[in-house]
Amino acid sequence: MKRIHVAVGVIINSQNQILIAKRHEHLHQGGKWEFPGGKVEEDETTSEALIRELKEEVNLNTSETTPFMELSFDYPDKQVFLDIHKVTQFTGAVQGVEGQEVKWVCREDLTDYQFPEANQPILEKIIQQN
Ligand SMILES: Nc1nc2c([nH]c(=O)n2[C@H]2C[C@H](O)[C@@H](COP(=O)(O)OP(=O)(O)OP(=O)(O)O)O2)c(=O)[nH]1
Numbered sequence: 308m309k310r311i312h313v314a315v316g317v318i319i320n321s322q323n324q325i326l327i328a329k330r331h332e333h334l335h336q337g338g339k340w341e342f343p344g345g346k347v348e349e350d351e352t353t354s355e356a357l358i359r360e361l362k363e364e365v366n367l368n369t370s371e372t373t374p375f376m377e378l379s380f381d382y383p384d385k386q387v388f389l390d391i392h393k394v395t396q397f398t399g400a401v402q403g404v405e406g407q408e409v410k411w412v413c414r415e416d417l418t419d420y421q422f423p424e425a426n427q428p429i430l431e432k433i434i435q436q437n
């Protein structure tokens with residue numbers, strides 16, 4: 308199985324809230340909450356892919372992302388490499404462009420949401436960095 312390279316954004320607003328979006332039921336890991344992002348295409352850097360995905364998925368304009376952490380995870384049906392970047396500089400109002408539910412949540416409330424299993428170390432790192 309080929310490992311899928313995914314650009315993932317931990318987007319933090321001026322009130323120190325983090326943006327999460329609910330994956331559509333029919334998708335891999337459907338019904339779970341995620342940090343917006345998507346597959347890195349050929350000839351794209353992670354940052355370029357994330358900038359493109361944030362516009363496509365949640366209508367945010369950003370020009371800069373900062374590496375936060377990297378992890379590989381094997382689901383029974385898919386292997387992913389999550390390349391997670393932090394995003395603090397952006398413009399535009401968040402919109403679930405693909406009809407998905409989106410939410411700004413404060414760090415301590417992140418544990419109230421169900422994320423894909425691969426996300427556990429990301430959540431721990433975000434919560435630690437209070
Ligand atoms: N965006 C995102 N994907 C995650 C997270 N955690 C996690 O395991 N994933 C997995 C689920 C999917 O298998 C993969 C992301 O693929 P995707 O379906 O969002 O890719 P995409 O946006 O490019 O969508 P498409 O090409 O299928 O239209 O990474 C997360 O926090 N954010």
Ligand SMILES: [Mg+2]
Pocket residue numbers: 343344345346364
């Ligand atoms: Mg996506």
